[in-house]
Amino acid sequence: xxxxxxxxxxxxxxxxxxxxxxxxxxxxxxxxxxxxxxxxxxxxxxxxxxxxxxxxxxxxxxxxxxxxxxxxxxxxxxxxxxxxxxxxxxxxxxxxxxxxxxxxxxxxxxxxxxxxxxxxxxxxxxxxxxxxxxxxxxxxxxxxxxxxxxxxxxxxxxxxxxxxxxxxxxxxxxxxxxxxxxxxxxxxxxxxxxxxxxxxxxxxxxxxxxxxxxxxxxxxxxxxxxxxxxxxxxxxxxxxxxxxxxxxxxxxxxxxxxxxxxxxxxxxxxxxxxxxxxxxxxxxxxxxxxxxxxxxxxxxxxxxxxxxxxxxxxx
Amino acid sequence: xxxxxxxxxxxxxxxxxxxxxxxxxxxxxxxxxxxxxxxxxxxxxxxxxxxxxxxxxxxxxxxxxxxxxxxxxxxxxxxxxxxxxxxxxxxxxxxxxxxxxxxxxxxx
Ligand SMILES: Cc1cc2nc3c(=O)[nH]c(=O)nc-3n(C[C@H](O)[C@H](O)[C@H](O)COP(=O)(O)OP(=O)(O)OC[C@H]3O[C@@H](n4cnc5c(N)ncnc54)[C@H](O)[C@@H]3O)c2cc1C
Numbered sequence: 001x002x003x004x005x006x007x008x009x010x011x012x013x014x015x016x017x018x019x020x021x022x023x024x025x026x027x028x029x030x031x032x033x034x035x036x037x038x039x040x041x042x043x044x045x046x047x048x049x050x051x052x053x054x055x056x057x058x059x060x061x062x063x064x065x066x067x068x069x070x071x072x073x074x075x076x077x078x079x080x081x082x083x084x085x086x087x088x089x090x091x092x093x094x095x096x097x098x099x100x101x102x103x104x105x106x107x108x109x110x111x112x113x114x115x116x117x118x119x120x121x122x123x124x125x126x127x128x129x130x131x132x133x134x135x136x137x138x139x140x141x142x143x144x145x146x147x148x149x150x151x152x153x154x155x156x157x158x159x160x161x162x163x164x165x166x167x168x169x170x171x172x173x174x175x176x177x178x179x180x181x182x183x184x185x186x187x188x189x190x191x192x193x194x195x196x197x198x199x200x201x202x203x204x205x206x207x208x209x210x211x212x213x214x215x216x217x218x219x220x221x222x223x224x225x226x227x228x229x230x231x232x233x234x235x236x237x238x239x240x241x242x243x244x245x246x247x248x249x250x251x252x253x254x255x256x257x258x259x260x261x262x263x264x265x266x267x268x269x270x271x272x273x274x275x276x277x278x279x280x281x282x283x284x285x286x287x288x289x290x291x292x293x294x295x296x297x298x299x300x301x302x303x304x305x306x307x308x309x310x311x312x313x314x315x
Numbered sequence: 316x317x318x319x320x321x322x323x324x325x326x327x328x329x330x331x332x333x334x335x336x337x338x339x340x341x342x343x344x345x346x347x348x349x350x351x352x353x354x355x356x357x358x359x360x361x362x363x364x365x366x367x368x369x370x371x372x373x374x375x376x377x378x379x380x381x382x383x384x385x386x387x388x389x390x391x392x393x394x395x396x397x398x399x400x401x402x403x404x405x406x407x408x409x410x411x412x413x414x415x416x417x418x419x420x421x422x423x
Contacts, residue, residue: 034352034408041348059348078355080410096410127389127406136347139375140388210386231388 001102001314002028004299005093006074007081007244008109010038011285012275012292014065016107019296021072025303026315028103029069029076030095036078037062038111039238039276040285042133044161049285061285086248086271104314105302107264107295108245108257108273112238112283117149121205122234129211130232134158137231138165146231147172147214149202155235156184162233163193170227172197174219197227205232240277249273254280264295272298317341317354319361319370324380327373332399334369337421341372342382342392349408350391356411357393364422368395395421 004020006013009031020027031037040046040058047055070076079095086092086106094100114132116122122130131137134148138161147170148159155171156178162169171188176198178185188194197216204215206226213228240256242249250267252258257273259265264272274295275288303311319341322330331338341357343350354372361370375382375390385394385401395403395418405417415422 033356033410034349036352037348041352059351096412127392128386129388131389133347133349133389136344136349137389139344139346140382210388 001090001104002026003103003303003311003314004028004105004107005030005091005101005103006107006109007084007093008032008038008111008275008277009036009066009076010040010062010109010111010275010288011065012111012277012288012295013038013107013109014062014069015289015292016109016274016296016299017069017074017076017292018065018072019293020107020299021069021074023296023300024073025300027069027074027107028101029074030081030093030101031066031076031078033078033080033096036076037066042135043157044135046285081244084244084248086245086268089270091270104306104310105270105272105299107292107299108249108266108271108277109275109288109292109295110241110244110277111288112240112276114234115237115239117202117205117234117236119203119205121207125205125207125211125232128209129207129230130205130234132234134161134233134235137233138162141166141231143167144230145228146170146233147197147227147229148233148235149173150235150237151175151178151180152235152237153180153184156180156188158233158235159188159194160184160191163191166231167193169194170197170229171195172200172202172214172216172227174201175199202232238276238283240280242277252280256280262294264291264298270302272302317343317357317370317372319357319372322371322373322378324378327378327381330371331396334396336369337367337395337397337402338369338371339393339395339418339421341370342375342385342387342390342394343372344374344376344390346376347390353391353393353408353414356414359411360415360418360422368418368421
């Protein structure tokens with residue numbers, strides 16, 4: 001039996017691990033097999049994480065967080081949680097290899113998953129011109145015409161990044177205003193390779209073997225038109241990854257895990273949640289890290305409140 | 316990153332297309348985060364099934380000809396070649412059990 005298991009290895013999970021490990025609770029971090037490090041593994045420069053005035057590459061930041069957690073004794077397992085039973089005093093967490101771990105407490109920091117447009121053509125052409133990762137796939141669109149769908153910070157970030165490769169980048173957005181921060185908007189609006197397509201919803205992705213274009217429907221007039229392009233990068237937001245705990249842990253109306261007040265406490269004793277999976281609003285690396293701290297301190301407080309023999313039963 | 320042997324534009328025909336055994340080619344690049352994650356999984360599959368399936372890696376940055384010839388637009392991309400033809404394509408990093416299921420015809 002463990003004292004604490006942390007599910008997820010983004011800024012929330014690793015920061016919780018740093019605190020829990022320094023407090024000597026020997027956390028087990030289940031980091032995921034192919035997405036360890038979380039969302040920042042798929043971005044380039046992070047300019048707004050305090051302490052790095054020159055900026056830091058997302059993957060480098062996450063590897064440093066992992067090293068910092070490991071340094072204090074966190075155990076990091078590169079596997080995926082496939083099911084959990086969190087309702088009893090002993091929490092059970094099963095991973096892809098089939099092994100089940102038991103713990104007195106669990107910190108849930110699974111982040112969020114990319115939202116899809118929900119078109120059948122999107123799945124069919126995924127990997128054949130449809131992408132969710134500009135840093136991975138931008139390279140293949142040298143001198144091509146492509147589009148980014150979305151109006152938030154990540155859409156602007158991706159569009160700007162993609163102009164390094166593509167000749168032309170459309171930004172297709174459902175509204176006529178952007179949700180992105182001022183600095184990111186200005187960069188995109190002033191980039192000569194970027195053209196905005198306002199009030200437009202992508203309603204079909206065209207192409208048999210590879211993307212050849214999209215059909216957009218004007219969200220005001222309902223008018224449809226086709227735009228020829230070879231790549232479509234989808235950046236329309238994220239949904240909290242909560243499927244593992246449906247029916248066990250209460251969710252907020254926004255779909256995030258419900259927590260009590262400013263704490264990380266869920267409806268189940270011994271179960272805490274942190275990072276983007278609890279946050280419908282801010283969703284930044286530093287807020288996720290802060291939230292991981294809150295969860296580790298809440299878990300620590302909970303563990304210390306247990307009878308000494310119960311706590312001693314866990315390593 | 317996978318420890319599998321590297322193939323290049325120059326060696327692709329001999330090492331992959333002319334191979335008697337099925338060969339999985341892992342198209343990757345230094346700047347691709349998910350490629351880093353899939354490497355160790357491919358190493359495990361190679362260690363367990365190397366008698367049935369060869370695994371090699373191709374750096375798309377350094378070998379643009381082969382990447383273009385096979386219309387790679389998303390990495391990691393894993394293609395299995397048999398008798399010079401692509402017989403299976405897997406795109407994106409996947410957990411080991413999912414990748415093993417995709418490759419069942421070659422490693423089963
Ligand atoms: C392109 C892009 C650029 C960004 N740039 C910035 C930026 O410049 N500055 C900034 O502050 N923020 C940025 N963000 C936002 C930032 O990445 C997130 O707010 C932050 O990563 C959230 O941290 P998290 O720990 O909550 O979740 P995540 O980073 O999403 O991590 C979740 C973790 O949980 C793991 N996980 C999920 N399910 C399971 C499971 N079943 N088993 C095991 N593990 C699981 C995942 O693999 C992952 O490791 C960016 C986001 C994107 C997409």
